[in-house]
Amino acid sequence: MNLLYQRVLESMEMTTGDSGRRVAKAILKWVSCAMRPLRTEELTGALNLDLGDKYDALEEMTPKLCGQLVAIDKFGNVQIVHETVREYITGDDLQSAFAVSKSQAHTRLAMICLSYLTKSNVLSWIEGIARTRILTPIIQAATNLRAYVKKCDAPNSQELQAIRGATTDLIRVIAKFSDALTAAPASIYIFIPPFCPRTSTLYKAGMRCRTTSLSISGLSYDHWDDRLTCIDLQSDEFTSIAYGDELFAVGTTSGVVTIYHATSCEEHKVLNHGETIRLLQFRPRSDILVSCGLTNVTVWNSRTGAEMYKLPAPFRPIELHFDNDILVVASRRNFLRSWDLNSNATPQANKPWSHSDAETPKPSSLQPCAISFSAGHQKLAVAYVGQPVTIWDLEYDEYYGSCGKMLVNGEISKHPVTSLSFNPNPDIRLLAVSYLDGQLTLLDPFEGEELGSFRANCRALTSSPNGRLHGGVGACETIHIYEFGTLKLLYRIRSSELDIKQLVFSRDNFHFADIRRSQCNIWEPAMLLRETVAGDWGESTSMSVIEATTSEDKIRISTMVLHDQDQVVICGKDNGSVCLHDARTGAFLQTLHRHKCQVRSLTWQGGNHVAMSVDMANRIHASILTKGPGGWASTEFPLQLDCGHAIVQLLRSESTNRFILSARESDYLWDGNGKQIAARPYLEKQGVRLWIEHPLSESHAICFEGEIARILCWEDCSEVSCRQLAVNMAGLQLKSLRRYSSGHKRRMLLELTELNGSSRTRGLYVFDAASFKLENEMPAAKRAEREKAGFNRLIDMDIPAVQAALPSEVNSSLSDPVVGEETTQSYPQQQVTDPLFRPQLMALSRHVSHIIHLSDTGKLVFLDTNSWVSSIDLDGFEKSTPATAPAPAPEAVPGPRSTSPPIQYSRHFFVPHDWYSGTRDIVSAATARDVFFARNGEIAIIKNGMEYYEEVTVGISV
Incomplete structure (x- = not known):
């Protein structure tokens, strides 16, 4: 074969001129060194950068210049015809004008790529990947960069610190802006950089390259926050939380169950169980949600909010579990009560369990202090005071054995257990046990072996659905995330808030949530996304430690209105204050008046210069606001109603x-x-x-x-x-x-x-x-x-x-x-x-999530269902349709639907879901040019965002 390849190369030298040989060698260099086959458009772009010229007819040029060494298949992939060709032309002893030196070629390719990526189009590769609608390569790129940085000799250099920061930025961009990227890949230049922290590499790149005039004022947002959102109750406390495939639900002491979208944390449904919620559980791969109190077990359709069944709860229920179609509730009296949900919730016979291997098992007189189900292995782990951990076989309904950490004398420990957690992956036979003395132990309960143990002071254990992560609440309410198989600490969150009741992972393994008193925190560490997608746990040696920020650190804005001259923003806050903020910078100016509790609503009358506010206790205060030479002045109006x-x-x-x-x-x-x-x-x-x-x-x-x-x-x-x-x-x-x-x-x-x-x-x-x-x-x-x-x-x-x-x-x-x-x-x-305009508004309303502003002339500014700030001119409906659209007469016979010309609204910019997640009402406002959002106690002012627009067409059926 070498003689054949030699004759081909000699023929190429004889039949091509200098310029042709230059192009042919460049093609051979790129094709032989590429990690995968290049598409024709990719190779065209590479040659343009490498040779400084434009080459468009690559399909015709390649066979002529490269003989039979390079081929283009029917899918447009350019590749070496055989692996032996690659070995021949990259060999060290080849004496030919077309010989390719691996070291020199890879260096040249790297220099061209770096030169391209350091120009003003530094973000173009992200746009290219986003156009495929598959964003995993961006996560993989971040993982690769992280691996390269670890291998460098000077890890603390400024350049490497920037690269390390870029890896976090890339992961955060996917987590927060994936919807925007897939819907509009060019948003990486215009809409995404301004919403990133000011110290981030992506923000600096966008500002340096001047890819956008959109800017944001009013936020002290310098670093990425691992906490996605915080849901804060005013007069209730959380008692339970559960994740479904696309939703999550939280229960409270008042018996209210609130369902949120798992991705956006936007409220979906509010249900009333009727008593304090003790347990919540979603059925896997379905819309069924189960809430449990001391008296009743209620089965809901989480999509519609409809109550499907109300069932009697067993004595002191301690755990919910699904065994395919069977709903199982464990009682502190050591038995399982179950119903077949596929057969109208038909009750099944109660099944007792025991902590002994007696031939006729009877329910123990002891009460369990911790319990965990393993659906994959059909096992139940139960802990009692003064007993080893009991393993009960659910399939054969019999005692399986006992396990626990090993004492020095070789006996199984009978120390009190605070929490148990089976690994949910059926291929992983592990059980995590936390003891009251602070020991966290990893067991193989099927072999009765202890695999590891150390003092972690953890409680409230939980496992990620894929079985790779294990979480627990440690001393001083610190959240620890471990690798399940080794108990290696990967991530830690320190918090000043006490009494964390529960910790749970999302079904996609990208988030976890905790509930503590009146707060529910949703966390989105970059580590979860990176490790879950990349799958390289060997690189997980670093530990990220952050200080959690509670809602008490910043006073939240509960309502706001714009001054009629757009100079100031009047805000009502959850501490009862009604304040004035600058409409250009968002800066606090002064306090107008104060309530004793959260401000619920606020009105502004420009003619009389009166701001009136109502608080949660239904008291009304008012102030007169005027502007003089020295600035704004407010006088509290003598009106305090109850x-x-x-x-x-x-x-x-x-x-x-x-x-x-x-x-x-x-x-x-x-x-x-x-x-x-x-x-x-x-x-x-x-x-x-x-x-x-x-x-x-x-x-x-x-x-x-x-x-x-x-x-x-x-x-x-x-x-x-x-x-x-x-x-x-x-x-x-x-x-x-x-x-x-x-x-x-x-x-x-x-x-x-x-x-x-x-x-x-x-x-x-x-x-x-x-x-x-x-x-x-x-x-x-x-x-x-x-x-x-x-x-x-x-x-x-x-x-x-x-x-x-x-x-x-x-x-x-x-x-x-x-x-x-x-x-x-x-x-x-x-x-x-x-x-008026019934068909048009019916079609438009399917795309509207929240109205932000309606101008005096009929321009409607709204947040659409994909989280884009959008607008439409309502007057435009009148130009294309009659002024009225009467309701159909009762005697009208239904017939085929006729179609009207579609309507169009303008999509301006994307707003991250975490800007308004966790709240029922979005606090927002708008002027002709700027849009205002209340975020984390501050006013975010998005400037020049309305200058950008993309038309979205909405079909109408009448």
């Missing part, structure tokens, strides 16, 4: 100097001096109501109650008119109500959300204010007649019943009378008000 009900909304009228306090039980009308004028009680709770000033009349306000809109006077809160809204409220409730103008027309945007569920937007409706126009003011005689009927000042006013027939698509669940027995007044016929 409403007896939970206030949902505060609406103030600038023209009448009156305001409405809306609670679920009643609505109250007050004057500016703090005097109550009228009250409207609701004898049956109807859910959330929203008030808005009438767009066409300063003397009136409109109250939206589900499918009903009532027009009332600011003078005495008396009702003058009522409208039936052609909207579908089935399973939904009101979320927000805003006004805007379309030319000379006035309109209102109604936003709906899920009833007793996630706060994500579930419906959008636009109404023309002309539909609420008052033809005539109510005459005095009519008003006197209404006052006799019970609508008197300072007298409880019942809400009139609505008897109007509803359109076929409108749910009538909220149209029943909700008044007391004495109410007799009713309206014989109601005007039905149809929303």
Whole structure:
């Protein structure tokens, strides 16, 4: 073969000129030294960089220049025809113009790659990988860089420190921005660097190369934080947590179970178990969630929030477990109670276990102090005080044996056990045991062998689903993460918070969470992602130690509004303060007034310069804010009211100097001096109501109650008119109500959300204010007649019943009378008000997660369901469709759907999920150019982000 290859090389020398030989040798160099076959476009780019010229017709050029040594297959891969060709042309003794020196060639290739990567397009390789939608190579690159740094002689040099930081940056980018990268690979240049810490290599690269004008002010964000988010309760405590495949759930002492999305930590569903939650468990690879208290075991559909079964709990349940379709609950009385969920939760016979090998096992009189199931091995490990760890065979329902750490005298220890954890991987036969004396021991319970033991002072043990990691809560509430097979410490978190109750890993092994009193912390260490993807545990010798930051370190912003001149931001905080921040820098300026507890809502009236706030105790404070030559000045208004009900909304009228306090039980009308004028009680709770000033009349306000809109006077809160809204409220409730103008027309945007569920937007409706126009003011005689009927000042006013027939698509669940027995007044016929642009808004609402801002001219700024800040001009709907889209008539026969021209909205920039995760309501605002988010007690101001846009097309079906 060598003679054949020699003749081919000689022929190439004779048939090609100098320029051809130069190109041929470059092709042979790249193809023979590449770690994998190069695609034609990759080799073209490499030759352009190597030779400084452009070569486009590579498919035609390669066979002519390289003879039969290099081939291009039908998939566009360029490669050596046979491995013997590579060996021949890279041989040390080859005397030819086309000989390739391995050392020189690899050096040349490395220099070209480094030269390319140190230019302004330093991030282009990330974009290239993102276009494949498979981001694993980025993690692998970070792992390789980390390995190279470890082999260098000067590990503390500045250059190597930068490379070490880059490895963390790459892993963090995948963890936080994978959705943005796969949706828009070019976002690595524009949107991602500004959201990285200022000390990160990626942030510096973006700023140095000036790839974006987008910038963020107001955040003290200098380093990556391993804590993804913190869910903080105000008046409750966490008792249990569990991860599913795509969701996780937390239970509380009040019996509430809240379900969140595992990736974004966005609230999904809120369930009510009815008693303190002791245990939670997701069934693997299904939507089933089980919550357990002392009395009941409830089986839920975690997707829909529906209760599937309510079952009686055994005495003092201590553990939940799934054996395929069988739900198993372990009792402290040493027996298992189970139900077959595949057969309508049919109860199974109770199965006792024992800590002895008696022929007829009886439940022990001892109570277990720790327990762990092994589904793969069908074993149960149970610890008792004064006994070795018992292993019970679940398959044969018999005593299997005992195990534990070995004492000096060769006996098995009977010291008290604090926690047990089987390795969940069925191929790994290991059990971790933590003892009260501080010893953490690794056992092979099947052989009765002790594999390792040391003093760790751990409790609350847990294992990652893949069986590679093991976690525990150590002394001083320190979280330790170990390699399960060796108990080698890989990661540690120190915390100042006490009483960590539980630690659990996510199903994807990339996160873990802990609950402690009123906090639930979600952690996302770079180590988890790197080690899980790379799979190289041999390199895991370094240990990362961080100091956990609790929510008490920074006072969180619970609500905020923009000053009408966009100079300052008014913020309500969870410590009760109402503060002023600079709208350009986010810096704190001054405190306006203080509540004694968290501020719930905040309003700003520019005409009167009044900021009013409501706290969690339903007290109302107000301040007058003015700007003088010396800066901003605030005067606390002499208004400190105490409403007896939970206030949902505060609406103030600038023209009448009156305001409405809306609670679920009643609505109250007050004057500016703090005097109550009228009250409207609701004898049956109807859910959330929203008030808005009438767009066409300063003397009136409109109250939206589900499918009903009532027009009332600011003078005495008396009702003058009522409208039936052609909207579908089935399973939904009101979320927000805003006004805007379309030319000379006035309109209102109604936003709906899920009833007793996630706060994500579930419906959008636009109404023309002309539909609420008052033809005539109510005459005095009519008003006197209404006052006799019970609508008197300072007298409880019942809400009139609505008897109007509803359109076929409108749910009538909220149209029943909700008044007391004495109410007799009713309206014989109601005007039905149809929303505008029904098909367009129905299609758009599927992509809206949260409305950030609605401008006076109808530009809607929102966070879409993929976490992109987006916008759309609502006026654009009118140019392409008729002004009204009436509801279908009841007698209409369903037919094939017709399609309308699609709509488009603009996608501007991506917001990391952890910016708003763990909170029910996203605290945000926007101006024409900037967008504001409350994050970790600070105001993040994203500047120039609205300048970038990409059109997203949404199809419409009508």
